[in-house]
Amino acid sequence: MRYWLGGVLVFFLALVQASSVQQFHVLGVVPNLMLVLLAAWLVVRGLDDVLPMIAVAGITLGLIGLQTPGLVLLALLPLAAFGVVRELHIVHSEVLLVLALVAASTVAYEGVMLLSVVGTGGARDIGAAVTRDVAPSVAVNMALTLPVYAVMRVARPVERRHRLSY
Amino acid sequence: MTARTLAWTGFLAVAAFVLMAAGRITALDPVENLTLVVTAPMQRALHDATTPIANWVNDFTDSSGLSSENAKLRAENERLTNDLARAREDATQLKNAQDANAIKQQFPADRFLSASVIARDSSNARRIVAIDRGSADGVKEGMIVVSEGRSLVGTVSKTFSGYAWVTLITDPKSAVSAMVQESRAEGVVAGDYGGSLDMEFVGQGAIVKQGDFVITSGIGGGYPPGIVIGRVSQVKNAEQDLFQSVQVDRLASLDQIEQVMVLTSFEPKTIAQP
Numbered sequence: 001m002r003y004w005l006g007g008v009l010v011f012f013l014a015l016v017q018a019s020s021v022q023q024f025h026v027l028g029v030v031p032n033l034m035l036v037l038l039a040a041w042l043v044v045r046g047l048d049d050v051l052p053m054i055a056v057a058g059i060t061l062g063l064i065g066l067q068t069p070g071l072v073l074l075a076l077l078p079l080a081a082f083g084v085v086r087e088l089h090i091v092h093s094e095v096l097l098v099l100a101l102v103a104a105s106t107v108a109y110e111g112v113m114l115l116s117v118v119g120t121g122g123a124r125d126i127g128a129a130v131t132r133d134v135a136p137s138v139a140v141n142m143a144l145t146l147p148v149y150a151v152m153r154v155a156r157p158v159e160r161r162h163r164l165s166y
Numbered sequence: 167m168t169a170r171t172l173a174w175t176g177f178l179a180v181a182a183f184v185l186m187a188a189g190r191i192t193a194l195d196p197v198e199n200l201t202l203v204v205t206a207p208m209q210r211a212l213h214d215a216t217t218p219i220a221n222w223v224n225d226f227t228d229s230s231g232l233s234s235e236n237a238k239l240r241a242e243n244e245r246l247t248n249d250l251a252r253a254r255e256d257a258t259q260l261k262n263a264q265d266a267n268a269i270k271q272q273f274p275a276d277r278f279l280s281a282s283v284i285a286r287d288s289s290n291a292r293r294i295v296a297i298d299r300g301s302a303d304g305v306k307e308g309m310i311v312v313s314e315g316r317s318l319v320g321t322v323s324k325t326f327s328g329y330a331w332v333t334l335i336t337d338p339k340s341a342v343s344a345m346v347q348e349s350r351a352e353g354v355v356a357g358d359y360g361g362s363l364d365m366e367f368v369g370q371g372a373i374v375k376q377g378d379f380v381i382t383s384g385i386g387g388g389y390p391p392g393i394v395i396g397r398v399s400q401v402k403n404a405e406q407d408l409f410q411s412v413q414v415d416r417l418a419s420l421d422q423i424e425q426v427m428v429l430t431s432f433e434p435k436t437i438a439q440p
Contacts, residue, residue, distance in 0.1 A: 065285075
């Protein structure tokens with residue numbers, strides 16, 4: 001995929017995340033469509049392809065989504081580290097891999113966000129943070145993963161589109 | 167992992183910290199302002215387009231059901247509760263032998279600036295909204311923001327020329343000097359994760375009952391006294407604890423708030439340490 005096209009797509013998705021998706025409160029949290037899409041993208045296209053998209057996503061969502069600049073980028077970076085797991089071929093099912101990646105990267109994303117709150121003088125009730133924020137976010141993002149992944153399979157190179165393993 | 171991937175990851179990590187540092191010294195404010203100016207109409211259009219779907223999904227997934235009806239009832243309840251709380255506050259003031267002039271001095275004619283919410287924080291950890299009024303309209307950092315029903319919404323935390331960020335009272339970094347209206351017991355209402363409100367530092371001897379009104383106390387100079395925050399929803403009083411655990415049910419429906427009022431006639435005061 002041409003990088004500029006991916007950049008435009010991610011910018012538009014950041015707009016959707018900040019203006020539309022944030023209206024949906026499921027289990028008390030807002031789904032992170034951007035994170036799910038990047039994880040699915042990572043599994044379908046590989047780490048080299050998704051890193052520039054993480055950069056665009058982190059910067060644009062930081063600016064549009066009223067975040068501290070750079071914080072979203074930092075929170076998305078663990079996704080790159082988890083992406084190494086894909087290269088190890090521990091599991092051969094893409095669906096399982098993308099679900100695991102979404103769960104792990106959601107924990108990392110919310111963890112970075114919570115650390116930034118705690119580190120700058122915010123509430124320190126970690127138990128409440130886990131039960132009201134992190135755990136519901138993992139569940140909601142995983143529920144969102146399958147439909148997003150199904151769409152993202154279309155972005156796979158044609159010769160690999162009908163393979164269930166990567 | 168290839169060398170290219172490692173280089174990319176390292177570059178992004180450095181970029182993230184550089185951006186955070188630049189944000190700290192407000193070097194990115196012009197970029198943030200420009201971004202809001204450019205994207206606000208698009209965000210508004212996307213927001214309006216998906217609101218019916220979001221309402222349907224939220225109704226469907228909300229365990230208590232009928233969240234939109236609940237929001238309407240909450241708004242009505244907020245207005246009525248505010249009227250009642252203000253009446254009680256007036257009565258308390260009169261009971262304390264303050265004459266009408268004294269009350270007028272304490273509550274000067276408030277001036278409000280109406281504003282629309284144009285963007286919301288996209289994370290689950292924070293509770294921040296952007297409003298379409300900024301420093302060009304006279305909005306300053308620290309100003310108080312209330313709902314149309316006049317209950318406390320939050321504080322202006324950052325201003326741009328045409329926009330401002332408002333940190334909601336439910337934000338985990340929010341803390342408001344407050345007191346229980348009935349018993350005058352003082353404490354601090356702090357936001358917590360998940361959008362809940364806790365009243366902290368309420369002594370064991372203080373009388374706090376479920377249903378009591380919680381209002382701003384004015385102590386510290388950051389907030390004017392007498393603005394309604396919410397009602398006490400739960401009190402836990404364990405003997406071994408130093409303070410009571412008081413949960414507060416906010417009056418304003420902050421998750422879906424669209425219109426707010428900036429209290430421009432009040433500017434927060436910074437009180438020097440003794």
